[in-house]
Amino acid sequence: MKNTELNSYLYETIAAGFTQQILSAVLITGDKLPSVREICRQYKVSMSTALQAYYLLESKSLIRSVPKSGYYVSYTPQTNALPNQSNPSLYIGNENTSDIVSKVYDGISSDHIMLSLGVPAAALLPLPKLNKALTHALHTLNENGSGYEHVLGNPKLRRQIARLSSSWGGKLTENDIITTAGCTGAMLQAIIALTKTGDTIAVESPVYFGILQLALSLGLKVLELPTHPETGIEIEALKTALRKNKISLCLLISNFSNPMGGTMPAEHKKEVVRLIEHYHIPLLENDMYGDLYFGHDRPVNCKTFDESGLVILCSSVSKTLAPGYRVGWLTPGKFSAQIRQVKFAAAISSTTLTQEAVADFLERGRYESHLKKLRTTLNHNCLNYMEAISKYFPGETKVSRPQGGFMLWVELDAKVNTARLYDQTIKRNISFAPGRMFTLQNQYNNCLRLSYGLPWTDQINHAIKTIGSLIR
Amino acid sequence: MKNTELNSYLYETIAAGFTQQILSAVLITGDKLPSVREICRQYKVSMSTALQAYYLLESKSLIRSVPKSGYYVSYTPQTNALPNQSNPSLYIGNENTSDIVSKVYDGISSDHIMLSLGVPAAALLPLPKLNKALTHALHTLNENGSGYEHVLGNPKLRRQIARLSSSWGGKLTENDIITTAGCTGAMLQAIIALTKTGDTIAVESPVYFGILQLALSLGLKVLELPTHPETGIEIEALKTALRKNKISLCLLISNFSNPMGGTMPAEHKKEVVRLIEHYHIPLLENDMYGDLYFGHDRPVNCKTFDESGLVILCSSVSKTLAPGYRVGWLTPGKFSAQIRQVKFAAAISSTTLTQEAVADFLERGRYESHLKKLRTTLNHNCLNYMEAISKYFPGETKVSRPQGGFMLWVELDAKVNTARLYDQTIKRNISFAPGRMFTLQNQYNNCLRLSYGLPWTDQINHAIKTIGSLIR
Structure with a gap:
């Protein structure tokens, strides 16, 4: 029924x-x-x-x-308090954190329990069906997929992405979409098209460290804004920032943000769109986690309310299907000509085979049923991880309460330094992401990000217990 | 023997x-x-x-x-004269040519005879063996290749690239190499790491239009330097440019350059390395065509003479194996930390499956025998295309004499406008690359680039005849 x-x-x-x-x-x-x-x-x-x-x-x-x-x-929610709303300084930080990023991500080993990884475990991915789709692509594509694609990307894939846009109230057509090498490729191309060295971009704080590394690589200044663990970026702070600073681009992860987990309420999203229209500033909106909601409905995004074309939405299947396929996309909106030129200059073509495989997977209607299962598993993981943290971490520990995605943001006692804690846990083959990675300022040293993309097992329980005992 | x-x-x-x-x-x-x-x-x-x-x-x-x-x-070389050494103005051009690039590359259709394409025809690629390598990768890779690679790239692929470096006198190890999404990805990452908006880069002229589009996208100024159709960039001009201008980066295609076809003599390469060391300026050297030599030996490159680590060599298999696989690489030299950070920020990972497929293909020793065949075919094509041009184009036509690669640079009477000629030929389903695409200045309007990557057939003969009669 x-x-x-x-x-x-x-x-x-x-x-x-x-x-x-x-x-x-x-x-x-x-x-x-x-x-x-x-x-x-x-x-x-x-x-x-x-x-x-x-x-x-x-x-x-x-x-x-x-x-x-x-x-x-059989479940009572953890009693950990929520982390505080962040309160970054409004000075432009520039303390590069690539050393700590390298430390955490270079030494990746299959022996490690990677609570630091921002991708779902392979056990949660529909690998047999993906393999089938890839083999199908290899045998049906012109020239076995050895050639370049059209610069805008695989038309079938773009049609499927357009079809899926109805889930957040979008009415995209394939012509509104350019495919990219993952969401990272999408952010790179949009940022190259819309900024130049020395420009300032406004972001949440804490913010995904890849965005910081990208901004540093391109010589951009990063204005980090106060962010709430449940409702995302503070609208009043954004309003003030836009009034007082010359901002070239806003960049937000609007749903189940990485790392803090917040989701902007629909009225905040509407207000952000109103603000960027007022100041005529492009918004690069990363909605890569939006399909991984635990609640009843998929949340909308800012693009839902966009009528001016100033919102560039980007996403990928890296968090839901196959990170290594490098399949992502963006909607260039009114910046279509600029971003298309950058795609051509910076990539020429995406990887033809993997784009077709994902297009095939989506066309067969396999994505929706996969997402349904994935959401249930992640929700289950989330509850278990939170319960373990509440059991094993000190009582004053604060933990975010994401309604989707797969990241927990954990705030420890101010005296704990999580970069040093990392040196201890990694000796026990347990990896997490220290909070300092998510800012260019000297803050979040007592915070950490735990991904619950790994299936819940005794081993994970034990790993969280180990981290807890090392904190104490 | x-x-x-x-x-x-x-x-x-x-x-x-x-x-x-x-x-x-x-x-x-x-x-x-x-x-x-x-x-x-x-x-x-x-x-x-x-x-x-x-x-x-x-x-x-x-x-x-x-x-x-x-x-x-059975063959006598064509009697067409060589094109003149180019003589670009030393003012910094900024006339965007993305309109004409879009015109030529957007409307790609399988009906067209694509003499404009800078890739070998699929008929010249070892597709069955590549398919096998890809299927092998799918079945042997951890998690079926759905996950990310290490940020530096597939270690097996990097070992194979290091092994092949002995062909130009290189002594690379896998640790000297970072893989990228094609040579375009390599150039993008190196340029992002080493320049900022407003900087000037020095290039050959005419220069591959993708480099111009990339420079424009990143807000760089482009200093185009006089270039000879046989010996490449003029050393004296480069010397003067380095003395008089603040150049942030030199970018050269040192062997069988695209589009003019020239190969810098070894002593020029040595001199360029000496010059950039003197001025302490990085050289981004694209040697993507170097393996496609028609002569007896593979030419060396500038990297062969590099002792300071200022030469960043980049290449790919896009011109020899599979453009759509997006497999390329660079040697970051002394800029290892910066370029590695950019790779992480701009890509996270290459496409895991296609990198492994190429690694497997190389490891089985299939590359060398494939290249041997490919070189013979391209040499054969080259001679036939040149003969047809000499037969069907007006007598005053000047044509380059590449010793490898697959590009011919054709200089017509000054009164011919090849952008307008293109509008005529495309009506007859024949596509070529008008000369104007290869500069940001108002020049080369009477030139065109013909790729001989398509196997020689009556149809190609007829296409060249048609272009010839439309010129007359």
Whole structure:
């Protein structure tokens, strides 16, 4: 039975209601849930729909069934406080952190438990189907995919990306899209097209370290703005920054941001679009995590409200399908001519084979069902990782509460230095991302980012326990 | 029988001697060659070696056998004069040519005879073996190649590239190499690392239009220097430019340059290295065509003479194996830290699967034998294309005489405008690259670049005839 209004099934609606009650601690561990029969009566649904709702909650480890007794809540949200809203200085920092970035990412070894990695584990990816798509591409593409693509990118892929845009209220066509080598390639090309050496860009703080490295490489100044762990960049701070500074570009990860996990409320997104229109400044919006929502609906993005073409949306399949395929895209909006020239000059062509493989995977409708599974797993991981942190880390530890994506931002006692902590954990083959990587200022030294892209296992539990004991 | 001194076979040495006599018109069409028996006596070789030498010359269409009579020269070099040494103005041009670049490259259609394409036809590529290598990569790579590579690139690929460096006298190790998305990705990353908006780079003129588009995208000024169709950039002009201007980077295609086809003599290369050391300016050397030599030996490059680490060599397999695989590399030299940071920020990882496929292909020793065949075919194409131009284009037409690569630079009467000529030829489904694309100044309007990467056929002959008649 399909509730077409909400584009989801009734059992999901029922499960979502209980999820919210559990996550807000209205229902806590040990509470008994209504019987399946009561659910049928209350929601006017069939027995199988009621059971499906409970199975879904079980799969997320929120409830458990006790034979011959019924269903009980098995999860109570961690009691860690939220990290503080960040408060970066408004001076332009320029303390390069590439040393620490190298330290964390160069020594990658298969022995390590990589809680530092910003990609989902291969176990969560649909590899057999992707391999099939790649083999299909190899055999069906003209010249076996050895040649260049059109400069704008694979037309089938662009059509599929356009189709998927309806999930956030977009009405893109294939002509609104240029493909790129991952979201990194998209950000690179847009930034090259829209800035020059010495320009200032405004970003969240903490901000994904790749953005900082990119800005430094291109000789840009980075204005880091106060950011809230739940609602993202502070609108008032952005407003002041735009009024007082000459900003060439705003760059935001609007949903389930990396690293802090916040999602800008729709009204904030609308307001940001209004602001950049007022100041006539392009917004580069990275919505790479938007499809990985735990809630009922996919959040919108700023592009949803864009009528001027000033919002350049970029995304990829690097967080959902295959990082190593290097498949990403952007919507150049009103900067179409400039960005197209940069794509040609900076890349000529994307990798023909992997673009076609992803296009094929999407065209067969495999993406949606994969995402559904991936979201459930990540949500489950998130809850388990948070519970372990609450159990093993000191009581004053603050932890973000992301509603999607796969990053936790952890704020420790001010005395803890996570760069030094890293030197300890890596000796035990455990890697995480020290907070200092996510800023060009001297801050977040007591913070760290943990990715929950690795499936929840005893080994992970033990790794978090180890980090916790090293902190103490 | 192997002549190890020269690292080639005796039959090749014998054939090379005749090739030189034919190309310099010492022997002309109809001249009878020594009998196979005489060759055996003269060179003290076996009958089969003598025959192999003649077979090689036949395969290049330089000689033909007349049954029961012997071997005869079947080729006399074209009589077209060489194009003039270029004489660009020393003012910094900034007339963007992206309109004309778009015109030529956007409307690519499989119906067109693409004499404009700077890549070899798929028919010249070892596709079945590449497909095998790709399938092998898919099945042997960790996580089916869905994950990121190490930031420096696939170690096996870097080892193979290091191994091949001995062909130009290099002694690279895998640690001297960073892989990139094609040579374009290599140039992009090096230029980002070593320049900032407003800086000036010195290049040949005419210069590959992708370099101009890249420079414009990054806000760089381009100093175009006089260039000779046989010996490349004029050393005296470069010397003066370095003395009089603040140059941040020199960028040269030192062997079989695109588009003019010149190869800098070894002593010029040595002198360029001395000059950049004197002024302490990095040289970005693109040697993408160096393996496609028609002569006896691979030419050296500037990197061969580099002791300071100021020469950043870049190359790719886009002109020899598979453009769409996006496999290239560079040697960062003394700029290792900067370029590595840019690679991380601008790409994170190359496409994992295609890098491994190329590594596998090289490791199996398939590259050398493929290159040998490819060189013979391109040499054969080159001679046929030149002959057709000499036959069908007006007598005053000047044509370059490349000793490798696959580009011909054609200079027509000053009154001919090749951008307008293009509008005519494209109506007949024939595409070439108008000369105006290769400069930011108002010059080369009467020039064009023809690629001979397409196998020689009646259709190509007819296409060149059509261009010729449209010129007249």
